[in-house]
Amino acid sequence: MSQKTGIIGGGVSGLALAYFLGGNYEILEKDNQCGGLCTTYEKNGFLYDIGGHIMFSTNKEILNFEVALLEDNVHQKRRSNKIWYKGRFVKYPFENGLHALDKEEIFECLRDYLKNENPKPTNLKEWCHSTFGNSLAEKYLVPYNKKIWKIDPSLMGLEWVERIPKPPMEDVIKSAIGIETEGYTHQLYFYYPIKGGFQSLIKAFENKLTNISRNKEVKAIYKEKNIWKVETQDSIHDYETLVSTIPIFELVKVLKETLPQKVSDAINNLRYNSMAVVLVGLNKVKHEDLTAIYVPDTESPAHRYCFSAGFSEHLAPKGCSSIFAEITFPGNTPKEEVASTTVIDKTVGWLAKEGFINKSEVCETDIKYIKYAYPVYDLNYIQNVKIIYDYFDTLGISLLGRFAQFVYINSDVCIQNAQSLAKKLTSTAYIKK
Template sequence: MRDRKILILGAGLAGLSTAYFLEKRKITASVFEKEDFYGGLCRSYKIDGFTFDISGHLLHFRNKHSLSLIKSVLGNNLEKHKRKAYVYTFNRIIPYPFQLNFHYLPKEIFQECLSGFVKARNTGNGIKGDSFIDWSYYKFGRAITDYFMVPYNSKFWRFPLDKMHYKGIEKFIVIPGLRDVERSISGRNHKNFGYSAYFWYPKKGGIEKLVEGVARNIRSIHLNHEAKEVDLRKKIVKFRNGKEKEFDILVSTLPLPELSRILKGLPPGLKNEFDKLRWLSIVNINFSVDKNVYPGTHWIYFPDKDIPFFRVGFFHNFSSSLTPQNKGSMYVEVSYSGGNTPVSNIVTKVKNHLKKTGVIQNGIKIIRKSIDNIKYAYPIYDTNYGKSRSRILKFLSKNNIIACGRFGSWQYMSMEDVILGSKKLAARI
């Protein structure tokens, strides 16, 4: 029996991880990447002695086997951090998460949030609907929802929250109990909550050291191979450089909307399902500055609708190796949807609000900036999501195409989720 021809489209974290786990099983897969580098969004680059990632890419582990795996790849080049994050709201900075630290707000706001949360927790009624807003009112009460959950998530998702499903998102949101809130108010709660309570990050080199470590174990990676057509009947992938490859199994990490454009023989009805998919895009702006700003702080959330960015993170607090001594660097994230890129004047607006909010204080000089436009950042869980995604994946599976990764399988996934998903996929092949 001849060896099966296994092709993987995309050499980001998902594609490389799948090839890595297949290699562990003595199965060779050929990875094809359209760019002249591998890593996808899990890359780092250097400018004037500063190392930048493409927005925040941190490793969070729920599974001890995931941590062991990453340690085997990165060796000693890995460091654990206890999250130190904040929320900028009501013209002040309070500890994250909001739903545990609203006692830092003005007294009347605090009392409103507390009474609403207590009422929500003590109400025995089930959730009234399956939208994000229904879920948030059910879990947190009206005040926390109105003061933080709605403003922040409306700003982040750029999509009507009453038309967005909460499933797929809820595991990334901190849901405290009454006792947790009471202990936090009294100052006795020293526990870190949420999946991001702790994170791991390379000591040196940025997040791309992870994909470099994975790629070292893969024998067949082909760069500058952009797929232009997948012939479903002949099981052939055609590339823009003129080459063709046959496959028995095709693992696709391409965003589903991009995959739909190159599938030859796609039924019209299924094309309609692809067209229903919605996603969130992000403009990420990296800044280097001449001072170490916000020492020890990892990131800050900004729910205020008048502030253009939703989050600012500080690279130099992930690893001191990412900046020259006594210098700082940060990433600033602005979301958009529907292809309406907010690039015009966005840098000026961002700079102005970094100063207004005190992130960049008087006397601090911006040395350099770089902009990354991330077209596919997060899939949106709207009312069409479940049925459309299910029909698409079923069709792909029937045609020996396996969808993989956040964009390939169209799920909100952490880096750990992507790695574990790739491991399960490789075990099935």
């Protein structure tokens, strides 16, 4: 039986859209399980997400919705993130931890923060300088951003920083003289599934949905007599309405349309980063007091290391714990280079050298290659996505999700966008059209 709305991709965006539509949909997911970037992997009893995944949101309604979906399989935790800077812990975010620095460095940061004559910024690097002063920018923000984005922050626009809360001046001064303050308070307390890792959120959605077809990789999309035809390896599906949640790069590979040159140029010019997630399983419970560390130093392969015990004891076998590291690579890096044993060895080596583990405690390792991890907001980003959005709007395919819309969004905004799209698709005006 044909369904009105075809949803390509069973990540959180596709599942949330199906949930809000309430019926008359079909999800086609290429893998044998749903989840996408919210997948939790397992190796010999060690569970690990695609990097640190936590539930937080500035939208309380959506956060409550996520928490309610998990029923009793959820707990609230307090963030305990730190920055590992010159071999010592600095409270996260950096501007709230200045007191941990040497006196000379505290002075430099405070002086440049208070006497900041940088002009209005036009790119990310300038924004770091004009918001925090030269010393804070050059000691942490610029090197950290360079490390995660794999391009110089002067080549990135300002769109991404809109989501970074700016600290009140009083907090920076207090932090310099050693009075406790908290930054990024919207994620100071977060929710996380007690069992099953972040993918439990996906499973909770799946329990409420009926029409999901797994192992259905979409291979071709075209229109015939006003009906969308969607072909997989072994089936053809008809839909009145089509929503794509798959990465835009994958969508255009299967779309049987000749793209206007400027649209294909815009897509080819989008910059993204791939990622390796390295699991380091330990034969004892360690670092229960930490959730994550952020490392600007280029000697460390990863920019961020998460500690399973800070999320849930059920992410590791009894008496064990783990660390998972996130290492970004430019999007064109070959898979073999990203998911290599060299990357695992470097990660374990760095953790041991800095004293986070002893090599003898390592009882398990694993690595996963994530092709599409981070959209990178370079200076042409806005111009490129506008061309792409206009084209797909005219074509009549709705784009929804992190790599379909090519936006840096978390699961909360994916759900929020799915709710809005469901309202639009079911509105009388849209049905008449």
